Amino acid sequence: MNCPACGVPMVEEDFGSVSVDVCKNGCKGIWFDWGELKDLDESHEGLGKALEEALKNPRAKDTDRGPLKCPKCGLEMRSHKYKSAKQVNVDECYACGGFFLDSGELGQIRDNYMSEEERDAYVQRLIEETPLRDDTHKAKLRAAGCHALGSLFSRRWPFVWP
Ligand SMILES: [Zn+2]
Numbered sequence: 553m554n555c556p557a558c559g560v561p562m563v564e565e566d567f568g569s570v571s572v573d574v575c576k577n578g579c580k581g582i583w584f585d586w587g588e589l590k591d592l593d594e595s596h597e598g599l600g601k602a603l604e605e606a607l608k609n610p611r612a613k614d615t616d617r618g619p620l621k622c623p624k625c626g627l628e629m630r631s632h633k634y635k636s637a638k639q640v641n642v643d644e645c646y647a648c649g650g651f652f653l654d655s656g657e658l659g660q661i662r663d664n665y666m667s668e669e670e671r672d673a674y675v676q677r678l679i680e681e682t683p684l685r686d687d688t689h690k691a692k693l694r695a696a697g698c699h700a701l702g703s704l705f706s707r708r709w710p711f712v713w714p
């Protein structure tokens with residue numbers, strides 16, 4: 553699978569309980585299938601060295617590019633612009649429920665710890681932006697992915713930061 557941002561082949565890396573596609577030899581972006589995100593949320597320990605490394609990558613500049621194409625289905629992904637001070641622009645594929653995080657966005661998520669109320673509002677907004685209401689099955693999968701993504705913001709990261 554090639555990276556949606558820079559086209560370089562992605563490498564599967566072990567993020568503890570799940571293996572995730574990382575653009576190791578390119579822009580360092582990370583691709584999560586919605587289910588991977590969900591399982592990452594459920595793991596409470598041993599998130600893996602690769603995840604630890606991903607958290608150290610510098611923030612990529614992603615403001616001047618057009619919509620990314622999903623590396624799985626080839627459809628245009630939707631970029632969620634997060635409007636509060638906690639800016640993390642998550643790119644999401646509505647067709648397969650995958651999420652792409654640019655280099656550094658995972659670190660930003662970690663640094664922008666949300667309270668439960670903030671997180672719930674964020675998740676609600678993500679879900680409301682979905683155009684899948686006619687497809688209950690897909691909408692359910694997406695909602696699960698959005699909750700998993702939101703939970704990244706309010707999780708206790710098992711690392712010590714400088
Ligand atoms: Zn890349």
Ligand SMILES: [Zn+2]
Nearest residue numbers: 622625645648
């Ligand atoms: Zn897709």
